[in-house]
Amino acid sequence: MDPASTGTRISADLQALGLSADASSRRLTEYSYDASNYRLTPLVVVFPRTDQDVASVAAYCHRNGLTLTARGGGTGMGGNAIGKGVVLDFSRYMDKVLDVDPEGKTALAQSGIVLTTLQREVRGATGGALTFAPDPSSQSRATLGGAIGNDACGNHSVRYGRTTDHVESLNLVTAEGLRLTALRDGLVATDPSDGAAAARAAELTAAMRELTSANLSALRTEMEQIPRQVSGYHLGKLLPENGFDVARALVGTEGTCAIVVSARVRLVTAPTRALLLCLGYRNVVDAARDVPTLLEFAPSAIEGIDERIVQTMRARRGDDSVAGLPDGNAWLYIDLDEESAVDVEQAAADLLEKLWANGRLVDGRTVPDPAQRISLWRVREDGAGLSSRLVSSEEINPEEGGHGGTYESWPGWEDSAVAPENLADYLEGFTDLLDHHGLTGVMYGHFGAGCMHVRITFDLRSAEGRAVMRAFCTDAAALVVAHGGSLSGEHGDGRARSELLPIMYSPQMISAFGDFKKIWDPTGILNPGSIVDPEPLDENLVLADVPNRRWQTSFDLGTPGVGADGQPGLDPFIHAVQGCIGVGRCRSDSGGVMCPSYRATRDEKDSTRGRARVLQEMVRTAPDIKSGWRDENSREALDLCLSCKACSTDCPVGVDMATYKSEFFSNYYRGRMRPLSHYSLGWMPAWLAVAGTLAPLINKTLSSKLSTLAAKAGGIDPRRTMPAFARRKQVRAGMVGLHTDPSADTVLFVDSFTKAFRPHVAAATANVLGSAGRTVSCEADQCCGLTWISTGQLGHARKVLARTAAALDDGTDRPIVVPEPSCAAALRKDLPELVHTDAARRVAARVRSFAVEVGHLLDDGWVPPVPLPTDVTVQTHCHEYASFGPNTQPAVLKRLGAATVHQADGCCGVAGNFGFEKGHYDVSMGVSEQALAPALRSRVADTPVLTDGFSCAMAVQHLTATDDTIPDVQSVHLAELLDPALLIPQTTQQATATHVAEQGGSI
Known part of the structure; x- marks a missing residue:
């Protein structure tokens, strides 16, 4: 029987037992990958809700000889969350805190709970006094079960150690389906x-x-030799002197011995006075040599990054994304708190003095500003993703002769560890080893614990490159062992390192590992391939054997390079979709905007990662390109993508799913009937001019019983509140005095939606520009093509954009100010990627959103004639966030005098045509509940709600019309708040002028 039929039968059996099981090909694709170099396709994915569900699955697999792999967030880099049999995803339903005991300082939580959620709930239950200490960089999406399976550590492990050190008991399901509890001194039936x-x-x-x-003897001489000895099983915990600690012996077993369904963990006191000290060095070796000095000051964290990661962060997210970083080519982050010293500031000063005396420090400074602190820690936390697709210095400075591309690095030798005092010598030898094999390593990690994460420029696509990886990893294992270290210091062995364990351990210890596995799992069904009886480290690699075909695209995704054999290099579309390496930031439930659909459904299929994996499978397995572009799994996976573009900024790798969706839909629907909404909404700019003439009739129809029929005819969900079209006299009033003027110093681009629905915004924008002494030339007859782009009608989008570029390319460098952020983003990013001309690139470089332009006006000394209220609620616009910077609007609002900016920091849910389309309404409303709806409910009366984007304004209008818990509010554009046509008291103007002058004239 073929795997598909087998999976279908198993799924039916498990469903008959009352379990949520899925064997669809799309689902299996999503779970064929984790954050490692490996790919294994399971037969079935199961989403357990209870411990008994897990026991039922295990018993079924035991009876039928099926392998079983437990999975949390799928963020592991060793390849230990994938398997060929049944995969259990704990993160979907088994994600609760069951008990918090403030007196005993423990918490009981299920395996699928995300670590940041656990920390948040513990703090809430203890008044902020306690927290769960392990905080790996993936903590916003990694789960407790995964942390236990891999013995995760985190940024503050120099003080708090590994997950092992915080486990009190584990509730287990055995390979046979029995429920046991592992304690610190034994094992009992649950x-x-x-x-x-x-x-x-x-x-x-x-x-x-x-x-x-x-x-x-072997246990006492080979186990627990250094702080980060994670490789193998922690059998030393079973020694008599360690109290026969079964619970902690099972930490780090990677799901190969038993399945952890919940755990009681120890809590620690949460620090209240943390000060970040940032240190710059010439290189990571110099930084490592100062670690012993740093440890004398009892810091809670000693973390490091190298210059390539910082360079990439700046290129992707702007210079302010690493504000506060001192000079240097490698950096250490040191956290000092009340446990470090009574006087934290003085301790930091004393530490700096001692480091200067050592003679290796290039620069050092404290970072007291909370915003800078968060920003700098994000660089470290995103290290795994940022280091995988590195921006070359030539891309930043093309005049230096570079090709303007990126280069890749991969895990494989990911997290080796040595004693902290041996780290510098180890890194010197490691650097020499990289040079010997012709490789480059991007380094970051836990310097204070002697654990170094490294991404290496392996060529995993060719047989020759894979041979180099195997040779390097074998040599690297010998090197770390020679320095008294461990192959893994945090992520476990998995498929990446288990084969190399005999280099680290004696034959007796390897045999003991095998015996321990057999005691717990006699038939070998639990996560085979990790630690015991491993497969070769170069088998089942994601990038191996992917056909390098030419997927012709409309978007400029780069040009193929040249391979070593002189043939064209990797296809740009393949390279783009393979950008996702599975770190899973798109599965976070807080911070940033990505990924709104996942946050609404909590389903892997609706994450950026899930969609990317389906596209990766498409380019791997499609029999030919034509059938690949017709792949139904990819169409389904992309359907709930809101095209918000947030992933292009929030994803550490820069995956741009909105672009890939447009490209796929362009090819999928070629020669086919499209959804009705692609005609009604996709072609809206083409018929908006006629709509203006018929505005009274259309508005009356949309407010009558005929609206349901009209909506259905256009493929629109009838529950969605429809916008009112501006009447012709309203359009004329908004555009009065606006005309083309070649001598003006600023171009105002009035997009189709502003002209048709909010013409007063165009007038307000012109008034604000005029108040700054700008002369304005209006362009209101061109289009950004956004609706055609978002629906994948790229042929027509290119024609529209080519006309727009020709009209705007006037031989000047005048700024082009666009009041609608989505249109500004389309002109800024999509125009040069779809229209491959110098004119398109010149026009794109001149485009600014209104908020960006206000920043420039302030830089030039402009004093706004109308003050902003001190409190403002702002709906983050996804496209502006992605194309002009995440902090664009909040920063300019604060400069304008808004002392408190309440950010609805997430997609509004409408997202252009998405929220109107049939089949999207429920997800759209779920997205609005992530940030916008709560912000509206908690809004203080009379606080203005800023929605520069028309979609955001429509979301607010719909929520206030349909949700009784949200008070009625009329959202406004920033230009309306600053419009000098408003009459205000002179004293208020003077107060605003004083505030702006105090801000120093920069965002």
């Missing part, structure tokens, strides 16, 4: 009345005691 479980607990206990007695 339910004492369960005779079979009690008997199995006694059997396991006896076998583990016998194994320990037989290997006492």
